[in-house]
Amino acid sequence: MLILLVLLGIIVIFAFFSARSARVRSAPAVQEVFWRVDGQKVTTTSVGVEVEAHVVVNATEEYVGSIVVKIRKDISFWPDSDYTIKTVPVNLRGGQETELELAFVPDQASAGSLRGYFVKVDFSATHTSWVMKSPYPPRLKVT
DSSP: OHHHHHHHHHHHHHHHHHHHHOOOOOOOEEEEEEEEETTEEESEEOTTOOEEEEEEEEOSSOEEEEEEEEEEEEETTSOOEEEEEEEEEEEEOTTOEEEEEEEEOOOSOSOTTEEEEEEEEEETTTTEEEEOOSSTTTSBEEO
16 A cells, blocks of 8 residues: 555656646747749739748747748639648747748649639647638739
8 A cells, every 4th residue: 555655656746747847839920921023022923933932930939840831722622732842940049030931933823723822831849830811912813
């Protein structure tokens, strides 16, 4: 009986210290996402023109891990699909802001089932995501 009490005490103490030392991590906040063509902010472009997606994130606390920026095709009545992906390893201090860029060339116009393109950001260390709002703009229309 004494052995069981000692083991139970060890388990309780271990659980207490493990819970106290576990640190809740939060993903950086997405501050702004925009599109650029030839240095100008745009919401519409043409097939075959290089577009840069810009994602500005701010770390609310230390964030060490990867940020995955995805350009996705917005397809009606079908699952959206990844078009271009860039993974960026980061080491951000709390309060630090960084801007991530991903260049791509749209290969289809916004017509038929393809509504356009949008940005999705995955924060690997926290297993969370941010997705651009549905309206056009901010999503990119392609002519």
